[in-house]
Amino acid sequence: MSLAYQFHPTVLREYDIRGVIGKTLGPDDARAIGRAFGSMVVRSGGKRIAVGYDGRLSSPGLEAALVEGLTSTGLHVVRIGLGPTPMLYFATRHLPADAGIMITGSHNPPDYNGFKMMLGKAPVFGETILEIGKVAAAGDFVTGEGSAETVDIRDVYVDRLVQDYDGTTPLKIVWDAGNGATGDILRRLVKKLPGEHVTLYDDIDGTFPNHHPDPTVPENLEDIIERLHAEKAAIGIAFDGDGDRIGAIDEKGRIVWGDQLIAIYAADVLKTHPGATIIADVKASQTLFDEIARLGGHPLMWKTGHSLLKAKMAETGSPLAGEMSGHIFFADKYYGFDDALYCAVRLIGLVSRTGPLSALRDRLPPVLNTPEVRFQVDEERKFASVREIQERVRASGAQVNDIDGVRVTTPDGWWLLRASNTQDVLVARAEAYSAEGLERLKASIREQLKLSGIAAPEGF
Ligand SMILES: [Zn+2]
Secondary structure, three states: OOOOOOOOOOOEOOOOEEEEEOOOEOHHHHHHHHHHHHHHHHHOOOOEEEEEEOOOOOHHHHHHHHHHHHHOEOOEEEEEEEOOHHHHHHHHHHOOOOEEEEEOOOOOOOOEEEEEEEEOOEEOOOHHHHHHHHHHHHOOOOOEOOEEEEOOOHHHHHHHHHHOOOOOOOOEEEEEOOOOOOHHHHHHHHHHOOOEEEEEOOOOOOOOOOOOOOOOOHHHHHHHHHHHHHHOOOEEEEEOOOOOOEEEEOOOOOEEOHHHHHHHHHHHHHHHOOOOEEEEEOOOOHHHHHHHHHOOOEEEEEOOOHHHHHHHHHHHOOOEEEOOOOOEEEOOOOOOOEOHHHHHHHHHHHHHHHOOHHHHHOOOOOOEEOOOEEEEOOHHHHHHHHHHHHHHHHHOOOEEEOOOOEEEEEOOEEEEEEEOOOOOEEEEEEEEOOHHHHHHHHHHHHHHHHHOOOOOOOOO
C-alpha cells in the first residue's frame, strides 16, 4: 500500500497550513503532515519535535493523528498539550526540540484549523511548506520507531514570562482572552504579576461564544473597553485566538494600534540597545518610523507577514519588530518570536514605570488614516496590477517604496497598495496630516486603480 498523499489544493499556504474542518482539512491531513514534515525533520538531522494545540473542538483529533504521523518517522514527540502558540515556540527553545508544530486556526472562524511549524529556530514558510506537499505526494516518507511523551511546561512558561516584568507601581489591568487558547495561561500569569487583574472570557471555548478572538477588529474590543471604564483600569489587554497577537487599550478607553505599541516599546528597547534596527511592516504609520529615528534607532520597513518579519529580524540582529496586525517580536531579553503574553508583561512594566499609556500613545503626532481596506481582485491580475502601478508612479517621479506592493510618500502623507499573499485581494491604506491631504491620497489610489482597470473599493 502506498502512503502517497495529496492535500486539498487550498491548504498549503504562504505562511501556514490552513483549511476548513470536514471540507478541506481533517485527521488524514494531520497524519500526512506528520509523515511528511517528520521526514524533513529527520533528514535535517532532527530527533525531537514539540507539538501543541489550541482550544478548537477539532484540535485534539488533529493532534492525535499528527503525533501518529510524526512517530512513524522515528521522531520523539514531546506533547505539550493545550495552550497558546507562543508556548509551543517557547517549548522548542526550552526543552529544547529540533522542530515544533502548533495546531491552531488562530483568529479564524470555529470551523477552521491549521498548522504553524518551526524547523530549528526558524518559522517554516513559502518553499518549505510546498516541500511538505511534494514529500507527501511522492510518499517519500522516512520510517522508524518513534515515541511520544507528555510534558507540562505551563508553569515554567509562565515563570519565564514574569521574569522580565520590570514595573514599579502596581496597576489595575483588564484582560480579554476571547475564549481563545491563552485563557489557562492568563489565569496562571495574573496570579504571579503584581497589581489587580480582571480577566474576561478566560474559559477556553472553541465555539467563541462571546466575541471573535481578533483584537484588530474594534467591535471585538467593545466588552473590554466597557469593563476598563467600569473598573477604572490603567490598561486593557486582549489576545487573538492563539496568543501571538496583542491588542491594547489605554486608560481613556482608546485602542492602541499595533504600530503605536511598537513605538512605545521602541522607546524602551532603544535605551538598552542604542542605535538598534527596529522593524515594522509596510502598513505601519510613518509616525512610527519617524519616532524610531527620533529616538536614535534605525527604522526598517519590511514586508507584511509574521514569518518574513521574524526572518528579517534574525538577519539584522534587530531587538524589536512588529506588525500593524499585533504580531510583535521581542529579541531584547526574549527569543524573538511573537508572544502576545510576553508583550503584555513588557507593556505593563513600562506603563508602570513611565505611563500612563495614553501619554505614551500621544507622544506620536496625530495623523488621519484609513483602516486597512481589503478588496477582491482577479487572482491572475493581482500581482501584475501592483507592478503596473509601481512602474507608473515611479515614472511620474514620486517617492516609492516597493518592498511589498507600492507605498508612495507625498507631502500629504502616504498611500499603500499591496497584494495579499494568501487571498485574491488587494489591500489599500492611506495616512495624512490633514483631512484634505487624506482626500488627495485616496484620489491618487482611485486614479491608479482606474488606470489598471480595477474598481476602487468602498470608502476610497
Ligand atoms: Zn494568531
